[in-house]
Amino acid sequence: MEIDVLTIGEILVEIMAKNIDQDFLSPGEFLGPHPSGAPAIFIDQVVKLGLKGGILGCVGEDDFGKNVFERLKRDGVETSLIKKTNQYITGIAFVTYFSNGERKFIFHLPHSAASNIYPEDITDDLIKNIKALHVMGCSLAIKDNVREAIEKAVDLSHEYGKLISFDPNIRVELGLSKEYLKTIENIVSKSNIILSGEKELSIIKGAIDMExxxxxIKKGKHGAETHYKGKVYKVDPIKVEEVDPTGAGIASMLDL
Incomplete structure (x- = not known):
């Protein structure tokens, strides 16, 4: 199986607070489930751009798992690398938005199907048959075995001269251990492309060779800028009507 872009990580559904400034401390209305997960959103958009993309991950044999699996399959994502289990339920993220633009998450990931990714899932043949690997920092914090699998994929991709892109996508709700930050630095050192928000860049900048x-650098409503070999390229944002901010940094799978 040959694919252009491979990603590895969480495949989940998202449950969103209906109202702005709605907290998790009292009853409220929620919308969903919506197919989500940063790697899943990313690869869905890769395929919509005309490339052949696949994701290695795991979902539960439940309706949430069917929800996101069928969406990825319908959109043309290579789903043969998605495992299914009846031992764990599909990963879930609850999210609420605030009027100042901030978000708050509650994740059900470490003890969900999303945590069932292991180093043995990453084989030489798998990496040899891709053109590029894209990984995200949020996936590294799910569980040690997931982190080890992603590190193995990065190491093999680097060894075989594959293009590696990395979005730190740091989720403080998942923890910022020394091991986690060390892994991020290792992946940064082996990546060709870094896709980062401004806050995340401040955490990892010391590990990046900007030359x-x-x-x-993703700047939301202020557009984006690219740094390469001492030059800076700036791109203005495309003005659109916001439907939902989730996935806006990598384009959203949501149909609202």
Missing amino acids: EKIVV
Whole structure:
């Protein structure tokens, strides 16, 4: 099986608070479930751009798992690498939005199907048959075995000269251990392209060689800029009507 872009990580559904400034401390209305997960959103958009994309992950044999699996399959994502289990339920993220633009998450990931990714899932043949690997920092914090699998994929991709892109996508709700930050630095050192928000960049900037990497900084409503070999390229934002901010950094799978 040959694919252009491979990603590895959480496949989940998202349950969203209906109202702005609605907290998790009292009853409220929620919308969903919506197919989600940063790697799943990313690869869905890769396929919509005309490339062949696949995701290695795991969902539960439940309706939430069917929800997101069928969406990815319908959109043309290579789903043969998605495992299914009846031992764990599909990963879930609850999210609420605030009027200042901030978000708050509650994740059900470490003890969900999303945590069932292991180093043995990453084989030489799998990596040899891709053109590019894209990974995200949020996936590294799910569980040690997931982190080890992603590190193995990065190491093999680097060894075989594959293009590696990395979105730190740091989720403080999942923890910022020393091991986690060390892993991020290792992946940064082996990546060709870094796709980062401004806050995340402040955490990892010391590990980035700004002269050798292509560093794309996502600035939301202020557009984006790319740093490469001492030059800076700025792109203005495309004005659109916001439907939902989730996935806006990598384009959303949501149909609202």
